[in-house]
Amino acid sequence: MSALAECADVEDIVKGVLFTDIQKDKIRPSLLSGEGSSYSRLAIYSLRKILRIFRRDLPQPPGKLLVGYLIFNVGKMKEVAIGFRSKEVRNGFLLKVLPVPISGLFGNRAHAETRPKVTDGLAKALLRDAVKEDRRFSAQPAKHDYLARVVIWCCRRYRRSSSG
Amino acid sequence: MNKILAYPTYAAAALSSQTFGSAERFGQKAEELGVQIISPYVCRFEHDLSFAPSFEGALLVSEPGIAIYQRFFDADSANYQLDQPVIELLGFQSYQRIQEFKRLRPGWSFGEGKSLSARSLTNMEAFLKKMAATLAKFSQPMVYLNAKGEIEMLWEGSGDTELFVRFHSDDLDFLVSPGDVEGTAGLKSSIDTISAALNDGVAV
Numbered sequence: 001m002s003a004l005a006e007c008a009d010v011e012d013i014v015k016g017v018l019f020t021d022i023q024k025d026k027i028r029p030s031l032l033s034g035e036g037s038s039y040s041r042l043a044i045y046s047l048r049k050i051l052r053i054f055r056r057d058l059p060q061p062p063g064k065l066l067v068g069y070l071i072f073n074v075g076k077m078k079e080v081a082i083g084f085r086s087k088e089v090r091n092g093f094l095l096k097v098l099p100v101p102i103s104g105l106f107g108n109r110a111h112a113e114t115r116p117k118v119t120d121g122l123a124k125a126l127l128r129d130a131v132k133e134d135r136r137f138s139a140q141p142a143k144h145d146y147l148a149r150v151v152i153w154c155c156r157r158y159r160r161s162s163s164g
Numbered sequence: 165m166n167k168i169l170a171y172p173t174y175a176a177a178a179l180s181s182q183t184f185g186s187a188e189r190f191g192q193k194a195e196e197l198g199v200q201i202i203s204p205y206v207c208r209f210e211h212d213l214s215f216a217p218s219f220e221g222a223l224l225v226s227e228p229g230i231a232i233y234q235r236f237f238d239a240d241s242a243n244y245q246l247d248q249p250v251i252e253l254l255g256f257q258s259y260q261r262i263q264e265f266k267r268l269r270p271g272w273s274f275g276e277g278k279s280l281s282a283r284s285l286t287n288m289e290a291f292l293k294k295m296a297a298t299l300a301k302f303s304q305p306m307v308y309l310n311a312k313g314e315i316e317m318l319w320e321g322s323g324d325t326e327l328f329v330r331f332h333s334d335d336l337d338f339l340v341s342p343g344d345v346e347g348t349a350g351l352k353s354s355i356d357t358i359s360a361a362l363n364d365g366v367a368v
Binding site: 016018019020021022023024026028029030038054057058059065119120121124 | 257258261264265268269271272273274275306307308309310316318320326328330337339341344346
């Protein structure tokens with residue numbers, strides 16, 4: 001566990017949404033569940049840079065996998081977690097968002113994780129009540145597709161002009 | 165000595181044109197025929213079955229069993245073929261998604277995603293077959309894949325009724341809403357708990 005201080009309640013954090021996480025606009029209820037669910041902190045990097053890191057860390061072409069992102073407020077997440085009641089005994093349960101920077105060449109200084117383990121029920125409640133922004137990318141062709149089309153178009157033009 | 169790797173009930177199907185119905189029944193039959201069950205997946209046959217009259221011709225009609233044998237032990241889920249009734253329960257869109265999941269290579273989820281687990285698919289298939297009657301009351305499921313390569317499914321009923329299931333290789337996690345009934349258990353026990361939770365005042 002990181003020795004760094006917990007993320008402040010005012011902070012916003014980003015979670016990438018992959019095509020495996022969403023069907024018919026319904027996000028996988030367990031997206032935020034588990035031990036050490038990953039987020040990126042907007043207090044460290046801009047959204048643009050975080051999305052660039054997401055795309056860098058995904059297989060090519062990343063546009064096929066990354067279909068959107070969710071922004072959460074740390075304070076709101078904690079509030080929902082405290083208010084969440086299930087049939088399980090949750091005495092002493094306190095959600096924390098801890099900075100866990102990933103070092104190295106392909107690191108992410110903005111990386112953070114939730115502790116302790118988030119159950120599926122709580123994850124569902126967080127998705128329902130703690131999402132600050134839900135952004136889905138439009139199904140436009142990826143940038144490299146566009147460039148490929150431009151290159152093909154230029155080649156055709158060149159062939160036509162040279163044959164004519 | 166012949167050696168076959170298969171789930172007992174399926175091993176029976178693999179060796180005979182008739183299925184014996186249950187693992188216990190197969191156990192009885194196996195004893196009569198000198199088939200030793202080493203583990204749920206490993207059975208050893210003490211004699212050459214092709215000479216056993218009761219199994220004569222059985223190996224010729226063992227294609228489904230052999231297919232299941234291959235599915236169980238083929239580490240690559242890409243070759244895993246879902247049964248037709250299961251595909252119907254899934255719906256075309258969800259089936260297509262599973263086909264897409266099969267194409268994902270290790271590291272697909274920010275460097276950490278595992279390939280789709282064939283054992284998770286087997287578990288899912290068994291669950292769908294056993295719960296077919298109950299699940300028919302829900303709309304067609306939504307299918308997801310987690311970074312561990314496990315299939316997760318969500319069924320939506322009327323109102324707030326939802327059933328979420330995550331298929332591990334041996335057991336499954338479930339969440340029934342409303343009421344947030346959560347748990348992890350084996351197939352039979354999970355089905356009992358889910359059915360009870362759905363019957364407990366949850367109008368599907």
